[in-house]
């Protein structure tokens with residue numbers, strides 16, 4: 001009978017018993033509701049071992065790929081270690097490049113540690129080594145790049161972002177944990193239309209996903225909308241325009257809320273622009289990153305414009321609680 | 325006799341129905357305030373719970389769960405008229421997906437039977 005390791009303890013799963021039943025019987029509480037594989041309340045991750053495919057029914061592709069499963073319908077076939085997230089080792093690396101992308105966004109390139117693997121669009125938790133201050137930043141690089149790239153926006157009085165802007169220098173050391181996140185491209189359905197929408201440094205993960213999609217030979221149309229309050233907040237405009245020239249199936253639309261609209265761009269509330277420009281979004285796969293309220297509005301608008309819930313991937317940049 | 329859930333085509337059919345159903349609910353200004361402010365994905369999974377339950381698919385929900393699960397909504401003013409709206413969206417969702425009229429009637433009567441629990445009376 002398979003053994004389940006959870007939070008450092010071993011539990012033997014009985015004949016015909018589900019992971020949820022086994023844990024509950026042992027007094028380990030995993031939240032649950034329907035207990036029949038529908039409501040996804042009991043979702044948990046196999047950190048070691050492979051969950052039976054049936055126990056992943058209804059989960060998004062990105063979660064399936066990371067071995068998430070539903071505890072209430074999982075009758076394990078092999079030993080598993082389960083938990084909510086992987087404990088990743090701490091990596092210490094040097095800064096290899098630092099440039100301004102505009103007045104308020106800096107691009108950092110870090111050494112990529114040997115054997116570090118991730119998917120474009122995931123994020124890492126960056127650590128200031130002097131005091132362990134930690135913040136999440138999305139990876140704008142692709143796994144083919146031999147560096148890790150971050151786009152960091154200066155937040156007024158922000159502890160980490162101002163330090164990165166004002167103090168951190170090339171050759172300095174930083175640490176990080178990760179990767180994490182489920183906003184990434186899963187190959188398959190190469191002709192599906194894709195919609196990428198980001199505000200501010202929400203472009204970072206999308207820039208990674210975009211290049212991933214283009215090199216993986218996605219053939220369906222790919223639309224990127226990058227929004228900022230006003231034109232000076234946009235960045236990497238030229239390189240995105242170059243991609244649009246190079247790849248016929250890719251379009252780039254810079255968007256601003258007010259002020260001058262860049263060439264080929266749009267003005268207005270970004271939550272309304274994609275559906276206004278593209279019409280029905282039925283059949284699309286959608287990636288949304290950046291400011292949490294806007295990401296939530298975009299999730300709802302894209303869903304109402306016809307995108308299936310299973311095809312909406314998002315990363316709201318929730319900021320850290322005031323923890324010092 | 326097989327359940328409506330099985331006759332519809334099980335899990336895959338319910339997944340398709342969730343999108344259609346939840347889109348109608350969110351677009352209905354009379355009821356959508358009850359669904360606001362919650363994570364959309366979790367909410368969609370719960371709507372799948374709703375559809376699985378009323379079509380007789382695998383679930384362990386009880387009347388007590390229905391009472392508990394909607395109590396905070398009753399406190400927000402949930403009443404018969406809201407239930408009527410939801411049932412109407414349910415009916416049109418199933419019709420759009422080509423479900424036969426007698427099956428739709430069966431599903432609606434199952435949903436109808438939970439009305440008092442949902443409204444906590």
Ligand SMILES: Cc1cc2nc3c(=O)[nH]c(=O)nc-3n(C[C@H](O)[C@H](O)[C@H](O)COP(=O)(O)OP(=O)(O)OC[C@H]3O[C@@H](n4cnc5c(N)ncnc54)[C@H](O)[C@@H]3O)c2cc1C
Nearest residue numbers: 135136137138151152153158159160161201204317318319
């Ligand atoms: C999954 C994820 C991915 C992220 N990816 C990126 C990324 O690629 N690039 C990036 O620049 N940031 C990203 N962030 C945000 C980042 O983690 C930090 O929250 C941000 O850099 C602010 O940290 P700080 O220490 O400078 O500010 P803090 O010292 O934490 O905050 C200072 C003050 O500013 C407020 N504040 C914090 N952030 C914002 C904001 N965005 N807008 C308005 N007020 C704010 C705080 O409430 C506080 O009052 C991501 C966040 C998450 C959760």
Ligand code: HEM
Nearest residue numbers: 033039355358359370373374377393406407410435438442
């Ligand atoms: C017609 C009878 C109804 C039935 C059988 C029913 C059934 C269900 C079920 C099974 C769940 C999932 C519970 C879970 O898995 O946690 C649920 C959740 C929910 N229902 Fe209903 N429902 C009904 C009517 C309504 C109505 C009329 C409204 C509002 C207009 C409503 C709003 C909700 C909301 C908001 C949730 C999620 C609550 C949460 O966030 O936990 N329901 N319902």
Ligand code: FES
Nearest residue numbers: 033035040042072
């Ligand atoms: S408890 Fe509902 S899916 Fe497991």
